[in-house]
Amino acid sequence: MSVPAAARSLGVRLPPRPSKLVPTITAIVVGAIVVLSTAGLSITWSDLLAIPGELLHYGRLMFESPDWDKLPRALTEVWRSISMAWLGAILCVVISVPLGMLAARGVGPAWLRYPLRGVFAVIRAVPEVIIALILLTVTGLTPFTGALALGIAGIGTQGKWVYETVESVQEGASEAVRAAGGTTADVARWALWPAALPTLASFALYRFEINIRTSAVLGLIGAGGIGSMLSNYTNYREWSTVGMLLIVVVAATMLMDAISGAIRRRIMEGATVRELGRIL
Amino acid sequence: MTEPAERLRIPPKPTHRLRTALVVAAFAAFTIATCLPAIGGVELDFAAIAKNWQNGAEKVGQLLQPDLSFLPRTIGPMLETIQMAVLGAAVAAVVSVPLTLWAARPTNPEGVTRRIVRFLVNIVRAVPDLVYATILVAVVGVGALPGLLTLFLFDVGIVVKLVSEAIDSTDHPYMEAGRAAGGTQTQINRLTALPQTWPLFANQWLYALELNVRISAILGIVGAGGIGRLLDERRSFYAYDDVGVVILEILVVVIAIEAFSNFLRRRLV
Numbered sequence: 001m002s003v004p005a006a007a008r009s010l011g012v013r014l015p016p017r018p019s020k021l022v023p024t025i026t027a028i029v030v031g032a033i034v035v036l037s038t039a040g041l042s043i044t045w046s047d048l049l050a051i052p053g054e055l056l057h058y059g060r061l062m063f064e065s066p067d068w069d070k071l072p073r074a075l076t077e078v079w080r081s082i083s084m085a086w087l088g089a090i091l092c093v094v095i096s097v098p099l100g101m102l103a104a105r106g107v108g109p110a111w112l113r114y115p116l117r118g119v120f121a122v123i124r125a126v127p128e129v130i131i132a133l134i135l136l137t138v139t140g141l142t143p144f145t146g147a148l149a150l151g152i153a154g155i156g157t158q159g160k161w162v163y164e165t166v167e168s169v170q171e172g173a174s175e176a177v178r179a180a181g182g183t184t185a186d187v188a189r190w191a192l193w194p195a196a197l198p199t200l201a202s203f204a205l206y207r208f209e210i211n212i213r214t215s216a217v218l219g220l221i222g223a224g225g226i227g228s229m230l231s232n233y234t235n236y237r238e239w240s241t242v243g244m245l246l247i248v249v250v251a252a253t254m255l256m257d258a259i260s261g262a263i264r265r266r267i268m269e270g271a272t273v274r275e276l277g278r279i280l
Numbered sequence: 281m282t283e284p285a286e287r288l289r290i291p292p293k294p295t296h297r298l299r300t301a302l303v304v305a306a307f308a309a310f311t312i313a314t315c316l317p318a319i320g321g322v323e324l325d326f327a328a329i330a331k332n333w334q335n336g337a338e339k340v341g342q343l344l345q346p347d348l349s350f351l352p353r354t355i356g357p358m359l360e361t362i363q364m365a366v367l368g369a370a371v372a373a374v375v376s377v378p379l380t381l382w383a384a385r386p387t388n389p390e391g392v393t394r395r396i397v398r399f400l401v402n403i404v405r406a407v408p409d410l411v412y413a414t415i416l417v418a419v420v421g422v423g424a425l426p427g428l429l430t431l432f433l434f435d436v437g438i439v440v441k442l443v444s445e446a447i448d449s450t451d452h453p454y455m456e457a458g459r460a461a462g463g464t465q466t467q468i469n470r471l472t473a474l475p476q477t478w479p480l481f482a483n484q485w486l487y488a489l490e491l492n493v494r495i496s497a498i499l500g501i502v503g504a505g506g507i508g509r510l511l512d513e514r515r516s517f518y519a520y521d522d523v524g525v526v527i528l529e530i531l532v533v534v535i536a537i538e539a540f541s542n543f544l545r546r547r548l549v
């Protein structure tokens with residue numbers, strides 16, 4: 001016996017079902033957009049059927065016997081990518097923390113706040129590859145260009161995270177500083193900064209993790225690092241080396257994620273009970 | 281003779297000086313190591329900035345004078361970019377639901393399959409997007425298809441990771457109720473976990489769509505279709521006024537999609 005029928009037999013009046021009109025219309029609109037997009041793409045969909053076979057074929061070429069001869073060079077290039085990511089993250093954080101603080105409500109004046117937010121939004125929209133393409137007319141096709149591009153391209157998102165973090169800090173400490181006669185600068189230094197610091201540090205490490213992935217992308221346009229090596233060997237169709245490089249990229253990225261993630265958790269959650277025992 | 285009652289021992293005030301010194305030292309050592317070209321680090325070349333900054337300023341100047349007569353030619357590729365972004369996000373959205381339920385502890389208490397799915401998703405996430413595009417272009421040929429596959433893989437990676445972690449970190453009294461009522465895991469997932477998680481999913485799908493527009497704008501650089509191909513072509517002709525138009529258009533579309541998805545998000549949450 002279904003539930004409504006059971007309820008009726010017991011004399012319980014069920015509330016009417018909520019209208020499903022809006023979700024249905026949304027679903028139809030979304031579905032239509034997806035169908036239109038599919039129809040508009042010039043893809044021969046029968047190619048899709050061949051893909052599993054192709055992938056298997058190339059997967060075999062890449063991973064059946066990865067060519068480990070070039071591993072030393074690959075490791076140097078991975079370190080170069082990590083270096084780009086790290087220096088880029090430092091540059092990004094050094095610029096975006098003060099600017100983000102100024103863009104936060106309650107810290108910067110309105111005439112500064114809105115232009116800064118506009119700048120962040122514009123930088124967010126420009127792909128980092130384009131920033132790199134402009135920068136390479138200045139510093140050439142070097143890893144330094146990559147680091148600068150990562151640093152500048154990250155400001156948009158990082159700045160947004162900074163002002164959102166600062167704005168989400170509880171009011172209490174700010175009020176206390178203000179009540180004690182502190183200026184806005186004092187509020188920022190003694191109330192907002194200490195409260196926001198752990199989150200900001202965690203976001204800084206997160207920027208490093210993101211940069212590791214992006215630095216491989218910048219390598220593809222020639223900024224150096226593992227991305228350049230990968231794109232070269234893909235162009236040479238040396239699949240056994242490509243396979244080795246992919247393994248190195250995945251392993252290095254996962255390792256860095258794990259280390260940085262562990263540090264971030266330590267920052268955000270504090271010492272675990274066991275660590276506390278050791279410290280005391 | 282007994283001593284006077286032993287004094288309450290107060291633990292010493294924790295000193296952080298050694299720890300701070302160690303953290304700073306580790307930070308400095310890592311930073312210095314990243315600046316050593318001998319072991320693969322980055323060579324900091326500030327002299328080049330001082331010497332050549334005019335070049336960059338000139339390029340930015342050219343970009344700021346976009347040649348709008350080029351605009352009609354960019355519409356087609358831009359449309360392709362948006363279509364790729366939408367379709368990639370849509371297919372990824374469908375695939376991400378079962379994978380997410382497999383990858384989260386409350387919805388899949390069974391350890392082995394959960395670890396396998398998580399491990400695979402982590403691998404998928406560890407490969408950068410343009411690397412997928414490069415390899416897929418080599419495998420399936422130039423066009424929109426490798427771009428679409430790249431976006432799909434990328435989206436599945438982030439949606440599954442973010443949503444499954446969100447499921448892991450929340451309490452689930454409803455699911456307990458379902459279990460107490462004798463539901464199987466599938467029934468519990470279907471009737472309690474899913475309705476609760478839809479807003480999370482929707483949020484991340486929209487986020488994936490935003491990222492897709494941004495990424496697919498550059499996928500064309502490696503031959504994976506969309507506006508990026510045009511961008512790369514004009515750049516290799518040094519037609520920076522045309523490049524300016526394309527960047528401007530990407531900017532407008534990205535901001536429009538962001539505004540649209542923020543609007544949807546406010547309605548959802």
